[in-house]
Amino acid sequence: MNAPRKLRVLHYLNQFFAGIGGEEHAGYPAEVQAGAIGPGRLLATMLGEDHAIVGTVVCGDNFFQEERERAVAVLHQALRDLKPDVVVAGPAFVSGRYGLACAEVVKIAQEAGVPGVAGMNGENPAVPMFSRDIYIVGTGPSPATMEPALRAMAKLVIKIGNGDEIGPAADEGYLPRGSRKLGFRDQPGYQRAVSMLMQKLRGEPFASEVPYQPVEKVIPAAPIGNLANATIALATTGGLIRRGNPDRQPASNSRSFLRIDVKDLDALTPTDFDAYHAGYYNGIAGENPNYILPLSYAQELKAAGEIGAVHATVYALAGVSTPVAECRRMGAEIAQDLVAAGVDGCLLVAT
């Protein structure tokens, strides 16, 4: 931790909080005003005598979006002229355009070597876009919560300006940035569980230690128009291996997948193939591997003309205790293969 020093703070405000006017002045051109203005004055008192707001960049919300180059130029000039140690933007509460501008200002300053903090409500649309890149202090939804918002922002601004180590999101008041770290809490888990339950039962606010993370949005591939002409590939995470496991595939924590040539095979036979997967009983699939990779059915449907062709390569790994990052990589590699081969569809069997 560096020795605390007198920090020079640059503030960013939109036209409304700078006192210029409302929506009708959203095109207000970016400019720098001396010292603190509007809520910046309250922020300055919270920062204390040791630190000073040396200037405020004021910019209309529309101007920032529509004349970004000019706005950014003003910001860069302010960084050069005023030499702030740290930048603070907002708070923007739930205002979308203002939130975006605040986040971008902090990000740009960061890229120019000046750390910063933005303040806005957790529901602000700028949050999912920027929370991984910059520190965003979570605020209430409306300017009625200006004071606690500024207080939280001031605290974090001083720490960041001093280069202090920044602790967990819940402690330091910023919105989670997407990473998690191990640590020890004050109480053992069993006590925290019962305490959290009592808070929930009493209707008191509580903080889940693992917040809900919504599912990744996957864009569905367009449907196959004519199945009778289609080439279908088969893949499995059921741990299909060549019998005897000459490829030395692990039963879990897979880092690589098998490509198996099935061009001349009508079905997977137990003499040549097996199942090796640490997460389910392998005996049944070992006796009939088509249960986890339905080659026999695919070939049958091809012979019957219901599909055009069975892709000559099948893909296999044991999908248990596999880190998600590895899954993403392997999935992308398999997809690359299939796209290069002109495959139309793929059946992935999971266990």
Place this chain on the structure above:
Amino acid sequence: MTTGAPRVVKGARIEHVVGDPNLGPAKDHAYGLQIVRGALASLQTAVEGPHLFDPLNAQPAPTAQQPA
């Protein structure tokens, strides 16, 4: 369903996904074929987000689906 995968097709059981040895060879084969056909039908179906297809309660396979 919550992996985000758009097309999810119901199989039999983890230990034997495409078919069921307890049904005896003929019915096992028919069941497996039904599951694979159901899966292929899902590839012909336009979906907006995660959708669970049940081969045992399948709609007739679409004949001329327009790509989305």
Place this chain on the structure above:
Amino acid sequence: MRFESKRLEMGTFPVTDVVFGETTSYADGVLTIAKDEVLGEVRAKEPRVEEIDLEIAKPGESVRIWPVRDVVEPRVKVSGPGVVYPGMVGRDVTTVGDGRTHRLDGVGVVEVSNVVWHAGGGDINDQFLDMSGPLADLIPESKLINVCVVVEPDTQLDVNEQNYAVHNATLLVADHLAKAVADLEAPQTEIYETPPTTSELPAVVYVQCIHSPQAMSNSPKTFCVSVYGLSQLTPPWVLHPNEVMDGAINGPYRTMFATSWTVANNPIVKELYRRHNVDLDFRAVIAFKTEWTTQREKELMALQAGKMAKMLGAEGAIVTWDAGGNEFMEVVYTVRALEREGIKTVFLTSEDNPAGGAPTILEPLPEADAIVSTGYFHSILLEELKEQLPAVDRVIGNPVKIYGRSPVGSIVETPDTSASDPTFAPHRFDDHYGWTRLSTFAY
């Protein structure tokens, strides 16, 4: 539904030292064990045992106990129906939880044996106990004086019989030790009682999700953690908390946080009891078996558990689990089912590797909105366990440490080493019941 009242007096005898001697006895905190007598007793009552010995390991010693299958606390029913650890390996199935039970506090009876869990492949036992060092600091059982039952059965027997034999031997040793305090006056006594109440306190159930080995082993008879001796997949059980205190859930799963000892001393059960009639009404324990292998079974069991909790009048619930992988599905569906019944639920769980910004729990459901995290379940991610543990002076059990060998397929992934050498901690560190303060924080 009127809830039946049960009353259990639990007499605790703290043990500060364990020695071998002439007669098995307890005095002034010292437990003396008549080694030949207890071994003779076990051999007589459990003829499936071929080799058996007892060794004592004390906290702080440079000792590694390997392979550890289970740790059992010596307890005995002094009065009231049934026996402790009922139903297990052929023991009496009478419902327990009433009368008086005595326990030796600070002693573990460790089941040390090379018997594999089952012949289905997978589920290798890689558990060991260090009595000192970085692993010992994190594992509750390393702080016990451990009486190690080093035991091998007749290897001609069916693998399930082998498992029953060595676990029975361990329970018999525990019985023998506990009998030393059966007729003594306990230095500490606690009363566990839940009379019918008309109080306004919120009713809470504890849903304990317990792994069944049935799916992985393809058999309902496989040895593992059990309820009244049954390890198979069953619909959920409604247990009075006192039944858990008398060991109705007994047997191990796959980490040192899932042993007979941790389950009988479950800190969540004890904490709920501590607050019973203070600010909550501890209504019941629902034991929920996991590793169903179809979607419909997973959903069905979860819905039934939710319904049971509702019928018990629960307003709040805590859910824990002791497994991994696809078993998470029925566990999180249970959380959802409880919430949909209007029962406010807290879920205590470990998390998966966050590398690459991956979600750390398998199925994010919005209903699971109150989660207590016990950290990542990969030992390699803990500062304390990512390096090898130091070598030890003495090994109790098997001098050879066997890695990654499946009894089916014999695919060796890592060569065997001497058990006294430096070694990595067991792969999985999973604090199922929230013993430690380890957790994760969002950054």
